[in-house]
Amino acid sequence: MTGTSFRLALITSALIATTTLSGCAAILVGGAVVGGTLVAVDRRSSGTQIDDQTIEMKASTVVRDAIGNRGHVNVTSYNRVALITGEVPNETDRAAAEQAVARLDNVRSTVNELAVTFSSSLTNRSNDVLLATKVKATFADAGDLSANAFKVVTERGIVYLMGRVTEAEANRAVDLTSRIRGVQKVVRVFEIVSETDLATLQPQGAPSNNAKPASNKP
Template identity: 55%
Template sequence: MTYPTCRLLTLLTLTVVLGSSLTACFPVLVGGAVMTGLVATDRRTSGAQLEDESIELRAASRIRDNLGDRVHVNVTSYNRRVLLTGEVPSAQDRQLVEQVVSRVENVQSTVNELAVLGNSTLTQRSSDTLVTGRVKAAFVDAKDLFVNSLKVVTERGTVYLMGRVTQREADRATDITRSTSGAQKVVRVFEIISEDELRRILPLQAQ
């Protein structure tokens, strides 16, 4: 296998393993050990992680019930803060999606980044998936970031970064993302914590 092919497979694997929408499925697919590792390095409580998974599922279901197939909406929840990305056909639909999601149990706030555009193409979505994989691989290569403390979402070349991070980590992750091939714009949706709070979290992750 050639190096470029190997690198591409690595990027796709990282996207699957670290992607928020698939994390909840891993106990069935690969066993408890992998899931335990992911939970242990996540800066959310285990309860918040479960709530985020539930929020994403319930929100997606209610969007389908209310708007059907005329919209393309991705719902990403981190610590009960919900990021909405994708495309809707009208400003009214954009507002309706936000209203529907804001009523989902345990949602504390929403960040509405929906674009009033036609749905993105399969080619564009595939490109976005590769960008997400490149960003996550770059975070791993950086060595000074906890990659599972960050969520990466890419829509039409715009990369959204979520997570509980210090200001230093936020700036570092932003700089890395901006230098990643295919990333046209970076939008930060971080929850900033202090260095003292991070030091309190790290021993808990090591247990």
């Protein structure tokens, strides 16, 4: 089994485990368990992470109130920027969904990527979940990226990349993603920071970007 295949299997197993466990803590904010110890791995403050989770939870309700069951809408928040993806039947619903999300507390800005088209099938959505997992596994295997600095959203084979990253990290992530089979397009939704700022954002215990030389393999 290759390194990427092993990593993909490991992540998939972790996803299955987190969806089947019950009676555990409801929210794990910006951390990963390593050797029994919780290590911070997120470049957002804990308060911002909670705000992002709250925005995502409330967004589903306000969008449903705005457009009913018409369409398929997902909202992903990173550092209080709300990315709106999916499909709606018309421009009126597209605008209404964005306006509803924009009115939520703590939303700094919105990025409306809703497509006016038929809703995607369950098969397409399952393929998108698998593709997003492949992207995260590829980042982890690359060695020169902090995979947890990125949030990956996939709709209809289009990969949206979010995160607080340097220009070099952004370019590297886009390049790796574009070479993954099944990716139709890569959309940058980054907050670009300087190398100096990165030093203040990088949490203690997070993997170094210079852990090993960059790999040319996706």
